[in-house]
Amino acid sequence: AQSVTQLGSHVSVSEGALVLLRCNYSSSVPPYLFWYVQYPNQGLQLLLKYTSAATLVKGINGFEAEFKKSETSFHLTKPSAHMRDAAEYFCAVSEQTGANNLFFGTGTRLTVIP
């Protein structure tokens, strides 16, 4: 069974500070992992994805995430937060075989303080 845990429903950082959003997954098979961002009243936009190639994945808007199998983690980072990064972030997992639907975490709301 697939599941995702996002630690911290709300994270606040100062503009220019490091952003770290945590995601741990549970999967009985090698997973694919995704981070999506959702701005108010909008759908989900793909930030980045891990599909069993390089463990350090670079995405859009300066975000990156590292797949750590030993820790079952896929944390999202950005070296310097910008005001436009304020949004809801979702981590998701899917299987590499069988059904390919996404299992989402409950989300982390990022606030950027000027």
Place this chain on the structure above:
Amino acid sequence: ETGVTQSPTHLIKTRGQQVTLRCSSQSGHNTVSWYQQALGQGPQFIFQYYKEEENGRGNFPPRFSGLQFPNYSSELNVNALELDDSALYLCASSLVDRNYGYTFGSGTRLTVV
């Protein structure tokens, strides 16, 4: 390239009524999935269609049904609406190759009163 478009953007229905939500997939995508996102929650998988057939289903009752058309557009139908059906309904399209990832629409906000 066009993205995923959903209609309507908002609607209000009364408990017990039926509703149809529509989705136009991104050009070239042959798989469509529907998700329900309750307020303050992550999206929950409803079902997926590929080649006009249901290709997977989440933990939703049969009153949630769908269609995929030859042009890859899709509908989500919900019968006998309940108050708990109030949510943002998201459509996502992709290619059958799961490496590709999903493109999501902006959603339909359904309120059941």
